[in-house]
Amino acid sequence: MAVDKKFVGKTWPTMVYEVGKEKVKEFAKAIKSNNPYYLNDEFASQSKYKTIVAPPTFAVVFGAKLIEPIFMDKELNLNVAMLVHGEQEFEFYTMVKAGDILYSNTRIIGIEHKEKLDVVAIEIMTKNQYNQDVSKGIYTFVVRK
Numbered sequence: 001m002a003v004d005k006k007f008v009g010k011t012w013p014t015m016v017y018e019v020g021k022e023k024v025k026e027f028a029k030a031i032k033s034n035n036p037y038y039l040n041d042e043f044a045s046q047s048k049y050k051t052i053v054a055p056p057t058f059a060v061v062f063g064a065k066l067i068e069p070i071f072m073d074k075e076l077n078l079n080v081a082m083l084v085h086g087e088q089e090f091e092f093y094t095m096v097k098a099g100d101i102l103y104s105n106t107r108i109i110g111i112e113h114k115e116k117l118d119v120v121a122i123e124i125m126t127k128n129q130y131n132q133d134v135s136k137g138i139y140t141f142v143v144r145k
Contacts, residue, residue: 003111003118003143007076011107012069017062021098024054027061054096059135060088063124066106067139070122078120079143086119086140093133101129109138118143 021041028038036043037053044052071080096102103126110121120141126134 001077001079002113002145003076003078003120005111005113007108008111009107009109010076011105012066012073015062015066015104015106017065017102017104019054019058019062019096019098019100019102021052023061024052024058024098027058028055031055031057049095049097052098054098056090056092056135058096059090059092059126059137062102062104062126063135063137063139066104066124067122070106070108078141082144084142084144086142088137088139090138091136093135094128096128096134100134102134103127103129116145118145 025039028035033055035055037047037049038055039052041052044050070076071078071083104124106122106124108120109123110119112119120143122139122141124137124139126136128134
């Protein structure tokens with residue numbers, strides 16, 4: 001069964017994520033970065049940011065929390081067993097710092113039917129506690145029919 005195009009524009013509740021310094025450090029180590037902005041408290045405190053900052057790809061950490069509600073949405077009824085990750089892209093606007101509170105909103109921006117596939121594109125827009133744009137992520141999923 002095809003994913004109904006009537007769901008383009010569908011949104012989910014805002015997800016709130018508090019950026020923890022240790023989470024940033026763990027992520028930096030996981031991506032094998034030794035950047036002192038991400039890992040060294042003393043260095044970071046002397047930088048223009050005054051604290052540990054997150055690598056840009058940290059957006060997958062707070063963005064991933066928004067994907068699960070979409071997969072489990074009974075109304076959308078995605079066949080998760082037949083779903084694969086297509087691609088993702090990001091635009092970054094403001095540095096994410098330890099202690100930031102991030103507010104992310106999700107909406108479906110496209111549904112395409114291609115032969116035996118449905119392609120679902122999801123946009124995640126994130127702002128910080130100062131209402132500054134932090135990042136925009138586009139996640140594309142393919143559902144095989």
